[in-house]
Amino acid sequence: MVKTIVNMENVSFHYGNRQALSKINFQINEGDFIGLVGPNGGGKTTLIKLILGLEKPSAGNLTLFGVPAQKYKQKSNIGYVSQKANTFNRGFPATVTEVVAMGLTAKLGYFKRVSKQVKVKVEEAIEQVGMSAYKNENIGNLSGGQQQRIFIARALVSKPKLLILDEPTVGVDAENVEKFFDLLHDLNKQNITLLLVTHDIGTMTHHASQVVCLNKTLHFHGNPSTFESLSKEQLSDFYGHPLNLVTHHH
Numbered sequence: 744m745v746k747t748i749v750n751m752e753n754v755s756f757h758y759g760n761r762q763a764l765s766k767i768n769f770q771i772n773e774g775d776f777i778g779l780v781g782p783n784g785g786g787k788t789t790l791i792k793l794i795l796g797l798e799k800p801s802a803g804n805l806t807l808f809g810v811p812a813q814k815y816k817q818k819s820n821i822g823y824v825s826q827k828a829n830t831f832n833r834g835f836p837a838t839v840t841e842v843v844a845m846g847l848t849a850k851l852g853y854f855k856r857v858s859k860q861v862k863v864k865v866e867e868a869i870e871q872v873g874m875s876a877y878k879n880e881n882i883g884n885l886s887g888g889q890q891q892r893i894f895i896a897r898a899l900v901s902k903p904k905l906l907i908l909d910e911p912t913v914g915v916d917a918e919n920v921e922k923f924f925d926l927l928h929d930l931n932k933q934n935i936t937l938l939l940v941t942h943d944i945g946t947m948t949h950h951a952s953q954v955v956c957l958n959k960t961l962h963f964h965g966n967p968s969t970f971e972s973l974s975k976e977q978l979s980d981f982y983g984h985p986l987n988l989v990t991h992h993h
């Protein structure tokens with residue numbers, strides 16, 4: 744039986760007078776890998792805020808595992824890696840292991856020794872993102888792409904069922920974007936449901952199981968090949984401006 748993680752029924756949201764989302768009907772089911780695309784200001788971050796329970800729908804219903812999002816207590820079931828995660832500078836005095844441990848308990852100070860049990864979970868998460876060789880390295884010494892993997896490990900350490908990623912490939916070079924998508928593919932195979940906000944449409948359509956295009960309302964929800972077969976005019980219509988869809992074929 745299909746298990747629904749997120750269910751939105753006629754969800755609308757306003758910031759004051761500005762309507763950011765209008766009558767969204769949409770489900771995220773266990774095992775999905777959803778690529779969420781749309782123009783700047785289209786409402787992607789707002790949709791994520793609603794899922795995370797940081798904002799309440801102005802109208803409509805949004806449930807997480809069947810419970811209204813704002814009443815949902817098991818926050819550890821939902822992992823989130825923000826667009827601005829990539830902010831540790833060279834001098835930041837914490838190792839990879841310490842940064843990942845922060846994902847397990849916010850109470851754990853950066854400099855406290857982590858317990859053995861925590862350490863095992865942390866090492867598993869670092870392994871999941873293929874960064875074991877760097878576990879004792881200072882986070883600031885890693886490249887942007889490597890740091891991004893560590894932020895994913897930090898989100899994975901509490902074993903979320905749904906992982907939400909907000910533009911994780913910004914500033915990552917083309918070769919590493921491919922590797923990054925391979926990582927997401929592996930995580931999805933390990934039964935982690937993914938919601939990925941991206942402007943990297945060409946790469947995303949080769950990995951995601953569904954594409955959602957949001958521009959205040961849902962303009963498209965379907966499989967990647969259907970999305971790729973949309974005409975230029977249809978895509979430009981969704982985006983509100985001309986869009987060149989560059990697809991990469993392997």
Ligand SMILES: Nc1ncnc2c1ncn2[C@@H]1O[C@H](COP(=O)(O)OP(=O)(O)OP(=O)(O)O)[C@@H](O)[C@H]1O
Pocket residue numbers: 758761762763781782783784785786787788789790
């Ligand atoms: N805190 C806020 N107060 C008022 N308006 C806001 C606020 N946050 C977002 N908005 C507006 O809501 C709309 C949707 O914004 P949102 O950030 O969700 O879009 P987005 O799709 O994530 O954009 P981007 O791709 O540029 O990150 C925009 O018109 C934006 O200006």
